[in-house]
Amino acid sequence: MSYELALGDRSYSSWSLRIGLLVARYDLPITCRFARLYTDAFPALLADFPPARTVPALRTPEGLTVTESLAIAEELATRFPDQGLWPADPAARAMARGLASEMHAGFFALREACPMNLRQAYADFPVSPEVQADLDRLETIWSAARAQFGQQGPWLCGAYSIADAFFAPVAARIAGYGLPVGAEAQAYVTAHLEDPYFQAWRAEGLADGPDQETYRRPYTPRPWPVAD
Template structure:
């Protein structure tokens, strides 16, 4: 079965990145459709994916549709249990689902102050107390995951849906040069070296579309990610 996935701009849409990784990282076939953000056609394009109101949206050939990344994750896990979206171990699986839920509704200070932008790295960014508190929370929950993980660079050893959900957070940490612990930085580096993320960013760069809505008014340097091999 090949799915259809509607996404926003790769360089900026953190939720689209999560949705795409839920297919790409688990070898699930998908046709990707672009809906450029802050464009007059954005709303009219979504009309073909009703009742969705934003991206990403995924649709199966049988007409089933999921319009939220948690819904996409659970829908795919239900249809493809062999794909391994969630850890096999029950304790790890429970924590993975808990972390995904917290990511979905939490870390508001970090997300508001540091919108994902894969085109540049912002220099001289000063994190607020709220952002620092979110970084401290990330250290705690990622440490908890690593505490029950097997070998491997990801939260639960083998890549899971939890890593897809936290990929844009890792990109924020890298893109704003945020102060983090060695454990957090090691996990961020795993994402920066992830071939799929490198492909995603390269495809965004190829469109060469800059959204001024994301301009922080700070000096910039190149985003710290290598080109895909």
């Protein structure tokens, strides 16, 4: 038995994006199976990954299903130790682990107000105080990581790591909803938008089928911010 991964819509499923980016970037030997949310295909896919009720879900060669994105990322890092999913440097790794965990456990206002949508960008999004507080916190932790470990490139803790994959959907939200961040955070967002693995995922998602109406928001539509 080999590794299989259940994933949702490439355009809309932020948790799928995180793990999908890791599989593609690190060329992991995992078969990805996709199903669109809100279709009959979704429960049918999950039926092959008991007891998962959300995506992503990883089935290991031993037949065990791992759920929860952070647990899946940790499991992949452990099972493929030569690929460098976490930074090799202990201090950078500790920082990266903290960042990914904080993302997994928080930023609820931003996630609620701005569902990830890689197909549609908006203008005139009204930023609530709660969303602004999440943005402020993001700027604080991104800046702290980059000040310590980010001098050599665009990512948070040296080379691209699980921490960056966990913030890829956040970068997409900042770009897509035109959320206000400073120059340093904006540069980090742009690094994600220009990342070839992110661009490939987004392009594949555009071909997944019709738009999912549930993700449409009543703001002024505008083109996706980076031509790719």
